[in-house]
Amino acid sequence: MFPDPIHSNAGTSRQLRFGIVLLPNFTLTAFSGFVDLLRLASDEGDMSRPVRCSWTIVGESLVPVRASCGIQVTPWTTFDEARSFDYVVVVGGLLHSGPSASKATLQFIHDAAETSATLVGICTGAFALMRAGVMDGYRMCVSWFHYWDFVERFPGVDERNLVADRLFVIDRRRITCSGGRASIDVAAAILLRHFEATVVQKALRIMLVDDAQKGNAPQPHPPGLEPATHPKVRRAILLMEQHIGQPLNLTELAKRLEMSVRQLERLFTAETGKSPHAYGRQIRIRTASWLLTSSDRSVADIASSCGFSDSSHLGREFRKEFGESPNAYRVARPQSQHALADT
Known part of the structure; x- marks a missing residue:
């Protein structure tokens, strides 16, 4: 059974499974910060083995996805062949350049919401979660820079549930993050729900991050x-x-x-x-x-x-x-x- 979002399940021995969906023109910093903390917290020493947790890049096809900086990442498996995950992480990026999330991607997100998985939107990943129709009644975090883009694209959104002054928001089985450096913070917050704090702190120190910021920390x-x-x-x-x-x-x-x-x-x-x-x-x-x-x-x-x-x-x-x-x-x-x- 998936752990309660409020109470920590630190010390769990079961491998935590992450499915990561990269949207066209995703932000490389947001993706790499999140997955690198998983990598460093997953194993002891400098082995980087997926022991405590595993991560899989999932896509509509195995065609490489281009980041906003031009680097391309190839999905490891397709939506149809993906196994179940504890967390489905959607990493967004540029809003006004090129295609947005495809119908197949939105359907995958929608289907994931019907399972016990927690959905995570990083950077403009929250836009895709909203388009997939899985955010009704949930509070969500967007960057102050994209606040008005969000309101314009989703005029029916309850602005009382829209947060643009914090780094990230955890609301039951929905987690949304403003992006950038905050992707490390939200990864740490997720891992602290399942593993001992020393494991997460070690990973942060290796990344030369003094301490993870809490969700109520203000955006710049x-x-x-x-x-x-x-x-x-x-x-x-x-x-x-x-x-x-x-x-x-x-x-x-x-x-x-x-x-x-x-x-x-x-x-x-x-x-x-x-x-x-x-x-x-x-x-x-x-x-x-x-x-x-x-x-x-x-x-x-x-x-x-x-x-x-x-x-x-x-x-x-x-x-x-x-x-x-x-x-x-x-x-x-x-x-x-x-x-x-x-x-």
Whole structure:
């Protein structure tokens, strides 16, 4: 019987079986980080034998799958011939380049959800899990970078279940991970459910990773935001960025961070020198200014996207910040000059 997701089954003697599905243009770092931790934790010494756990690359066919960096990996077996797994891991990558998950891949994911296997989506693997129809009622983690891509592709998603401010989320038999370095963290979290901590710690040390991050650790802050040291403040900033079109009120923000409003205000001011309200306004203004000089969207559309009631509201706030109207700001800073400034 599959172990309960909450209670550790450390010390299990049965080999843990992983089936790994690589999507077209998958991220090599996410894949290699995950599988290398399995490799190092699976055996003693430097033998790399699949003793404690085994892993199999599974695909629709045995045609090599190309990573986003150009390296190709050949599946070891096909979906039809794959045996049962304890974990089915779907590794994604680029969203806007080339084909996405095939119908056969989505069917394999859907069929795996009918078994006792736990499904794991790494990087944009969560998109494939969603397309396969296996995430209803589950919380899921996506990178802050792909949050709006996810909302756009799945407009019916309950945004209360969508997490873009943490490294990974474990919700019963669904695990989703933001990708990159966090793939090592989620692999460690999975292995700690089955093996002694010393086994996992040894593997992390060999990979020169000091310690695995917990799932509630914040994702790195988006570019352009002032860095904050305290993880609660960094998560607050990410939530502000994530909900820029429909800003969270202070009560809701504090609730999501499991803090009181007073605690949040005090900590935020100490870290950034600004109140949460002032910082949130700065994020909305900064994003609006970027959209004015990097897109052809109307001022009204930008105002709506950035959480302002209308273009007049944006205009008033813009004049306070920059001393000129949004249209004047756009004219004075052509897109080509803006692009050069950002390179």
